[in-house]
Amino acid sequence: MNERAPEPTVDVLLVGVRSTPGLRLADEQLARSLERAGARVAVTEAVPPREVRTLALTDLLWARAARRAAREALRRFDQPRPPAVIYSTTTAALLWPLPGAIRFDAPAAANRPGRHGLWQRPLERRRLRHAPLLLPWSEGGLAEARAAVPGCEARALVLSAPVVLDAPPADGEPILPMLAGATSERSAEAPGRDIAALTYAGNPHKKGFDRVLAAWRRAHQPGERLVVVGIARERLHDAGFELPDADIHVTGPISAAQLRGLLGRTRVFLCAPRREDYGLIQLEALAEGCRLVTTPAPGPYVALTIARELDRRLVSEDLAVALRAALDTPTAGYATHAARLVEPFGRAAIDRLVAEELLPRLLCR
Numbered sequence: 001m002n003e004r005a006p007e008p009t010v011d012v013l014l015v016g017v018r019s020t021p022g023l024r025l026a027d028e029q030l031a032r033s034l035e036r037a038g039a040r041v042a043v044t045e046a047v048p049p050r051e052v053r054t055l056a057l058t059d060l061l062w063a064r065a066a067r068r069a070a071r072e073a074l075r076r077f078d079q080p081r082p083p084a085v086i087y088s089t090t091t092a093a094l095l096w097p098l099p100g101a102i103r104f105d106a107p108a109a110a111n112r113p114g115r116h117g118l119w120q121r122p123l124e125r126r127r128l129r130h131a132p133l134l135l136p137w138s139e140g141g142l143a144e145a146r147a148a149v150p151g152c153e154a155r156a157l158v159l160s161a162p163v164v165l166d167a168p169p170a171d172g173e174p175i176l177p178m179l180a181g182a183t184s185e186r187s188a189e190a191p192g193r194d195i196a197a198l199t200y201a202g203n204p205h206k207k208g209f210d211r212v213l214a215a216w217r218r219a220h221q222p223g224e225r226l227v228v229v230g231i232a233r234e235r236l237h238d239a240g241f242e243l244p245d246a247d248i249h250v251t252g253p254i255s256a257a258q259l260r261g262l263l264g265r266t267r268v269f270l271c272a273p274r275r276e277d278y279g280l281i282q283l284e285a286l287a288e289g290c291r292l293v294t295t296p297a298p299g300p301y302v303a304l305t306i307a308r309e310l311d312r313r314l315v316s317e318d319l320a321v322a323l324r325a326a327l328d329t330p331t332a333g334y335a336t337h338a339a340r341l342v343e344p345f346g347r348a349a350i351d352r353l354v355a356e357e358l359l360p361r362l363l364c365r
Helices: 021-036 055-076 120-130 139-148 185-189 209-219 233-238 256-263 280-287 302-310 319-328 334-345 347-363
Strands: 012-016 041-045 084-088 101-104 134-136 195-200 226-229 248-252 266-271 291-294
Touching: 012 021, 012 055, 021 041, 021 084, 021 280, 021 347, 041 055, 055 084, 084 347, 120 139, 134 139, 195 209, 195 256, 195 319, 209 266, 209 319, 226 256, 233 248, 256 266, 256 280, 266 280, 266 319, 280 291, 280 302, 280 334, 291 302, 291 319, 291 334, 302 334, 334 347
Parallel strands: 012 041, 012 084, 084 101, 101 134, 195 226, 195 266, 226 248, 266 291
Antiparallel strands: none
16 A cells, blocks of 8 residues: 655645635635745645534534644654644634644634633633744734733734735626616716625624614615625525515625625625624725725724724614615715725735744744
């Protein structure tokens, strides 16, 4: 029986838990950024486990899958162990086979309250204490980790998930044909933007899709369309949502290029998260020139401060009123101002941080 040839020597092993499109994109971009900085990177992905009913059991299955993926990857290398290991999310690090850096949008200490994080929170505190480097996506995520493990900020480097501002647009047939008719008389102010609003509903309860839907049904006008991405219509049905509305289009899961194509046609990104651990898609929407209408959700929601600076009317618990303000009386220069505010989250800025600070700290601990 032939044994598998060992993998070539690497500098960084990235252990990914790609349970959401945002995590998947963040892992891919971090690996590419490290490679552009001159590192040899190997990425291993946890095999998605079966769906279960509770968050505590879901995290256990993902943690076991991440440990299995890391062990299998480590056995393949033609070296005792890589100089650096990065676990993507604290869940990936909970059952780690060896210590490494931990990258996270938010810790379980904050987003797994009560019974949802009964076993994860104490183990997470141990991992945060023993990790040689912490890589929170935001200052807000670092603050939540510091509340659980005081002093951990001394080993932390805030490393945002990049908004890929120069990604190519979607090719081929558009996922949604150009809509017949104008969205409103004021749509002439945004030529080419034939979609009134778009929302992401990958996790309907957490993303507040019920609140988005209620606001849309209350506020939309004839001819306007809402596009729902990140979830299939069947899953929305299973979650209790019936969408016979002719003005609502559900795309199902789509690629990053397809999402960018839709955002380029959209006037408003509409969301009402019950908690937001980062909000990458909101930053992507702002980068593509959409106006962000959102509720003031708790959590390290980086786009929230930006949204308030751009137009405070659009950050409100009364989502319907904010939506109509965004569609009917848009603030002049919104897209240009948004592009400037999102620029620090672009790939070029993250590449500089990876090359100048992250890679030296990973390889010269």
